[in-house]
Amino acid sequence: xxxxxxxxxxxxxxxxxxxxxxxxxxxxxxxxxxxxxxxxxxxxxxxxxxxxxxxxxxxxxxxxxxxxxxxxxxxxxxxxxxxxxxxxxxxxxxxxxxxxxxxxxxx
Amino acid sequence: xxxxxxxxxxxxxxxxxxxxxxxxxxxxxxxxxxxxxxxxxxxxxxxxxxxxxxxxxxxxxxxxxxxxxxxxxxxxxxxxxxxxxxxxxxxxxxxxxxxxxxxxxxxxxxxxxxx
Numbered sequence: 001x002x003x004x005x006x007x008x009x010x011x012x013x014x015x016x017x018x019x020x021x022x023x024x025x026x027x028x029x030x031x032x033x034x035x036x037x038x039x040x041x042x043x044x045x046x047x048x049x050x051x052x053x054x055x056x057x058x059x060x061x062x063x064x065x066x067x068x069x070x071x072x073x074x075x076x077x078x079x080x081x082x083x084x085x086x087x088x089x090x091x092x093x094x095x096x097x098x099x100x101x102x103x104x105x106x107x
Numbered sequence: 108x109x110x111x112x113x114x115x116x117x118x119x120x121x122x123x124x125x126x127x128x129x130x131x132x133x134x135x136x137x138x139x140x141x142x143x144x145x146x147x148x149x150x151x152x153x154x155x156x157x158x159x160x161x162x163x164x165x166x167x168x169x170x171x172x173x174x175x176x177x178x179x180x181x182x183x184x185x186x187x188x189x190x191x192x193x194x195x196x197x198x199x200x201x202x203x204x205x206x207x208x209x210x211x212x213x214x215x216x217x218x219x220x221x222x
Contacts, residue, residue: 001169034208036152043202043212044144044152055210087152091207094166096142098152 002026002090004099014107019075021102023088028068032092035064035073038101039084047086048073080106109133111141111203111213118219119193126189127216129203136184137161142209143177143188144202157207158186195222 003026013019023033031051036044046055048064051071061076075082083106088099114128129141142157156167160179167177179186186203198220205211 036209038152043215044204044209045212046208046210049208049210085151089152089154089208094157095168096154096157096207097168098144098154101151 001095002029002093002097004088004090004097006086006088006099006102008102009100010103010105012105012107013075013078015080016077019078019082019104021073021075021086021104023066023071023073023099025069025071025090025092027092029071029090029092031067032090033064033066033071034089034091035062036087036089037082037084038087044087075104078104078106082106109211111205111211113201113203113213113216116217116219118221121195121220121222122192123220124189124191125193125218126187127201127218128185128187129213130183130185131205132184134205137181139205140207141179141186142204142207143175143186144204144209145171145199146202146215147199155188160184160186193218193220195220 007022033051035048038044052064085101087101112130137160143155145153155171156177158165158177160181176189200215202215203213
């Protein structure tokens with residue numbers, strides 16, 4: 001089973017600043033990685049798939065990069081509504097494991 | 108409207124059985140995998156397994172194999188997650204999601220199991 005790790009666990013960023021979230025896999029995923037946003041009391045929302053493709057309706061300030069085992073989600077100019085937990089998920093094999101999440105707080 | 112509608116919150120006692128549902132609408136249900144994800148209170152997301160409603164091919168995470176059963180009825184466009192004997196540790200929110208990459212999620216079903 002592929003193990004996913006995310007860093008940092010918590011990130012505090014001022015509005016308008018850049019937020020950079022990292023995700024690492026225990027083995028190569030090619031580009032089979034997705035990012036989700038989850039706000040309290042809500043279901044997760046798909047932000048990015050195939051490592052760098054924005055899902056429908058996702059603002060351009062969200063971008064994904066990376067391949068192999070190291071990936072990054074960047075929020076270019078943080079908005080107050082971006083306060084949430086962000087999860088990465090691999091789908092390179094049939095057990096689609098999630099990372100433990102990064103909580104993004106607004107300063 | 109393209110959506111996944113999940114059954115309502117459930118309360119059971121340990122040892123009881125339970126089956127929760129996830130109904131798709133607004134798209135061709137049989138052509139898309141449906142996955143199940145567990146989220147314990149205050150914790151992260153855990154991928155449980157996935158089913159292809161067209162032929163009921165099913166894959167389970169090793170952590171959940173033998174603990175739950177995933178099924179689907181393509182005639183009613185509904186996927187199911189069931190337990191034969193619940194444990195208090197099964198208390199969680201359960202989400203269904205379309206495809207391995209969850210491009211569409213249900214609102215979740217809260218399952219509370221008392222010991």
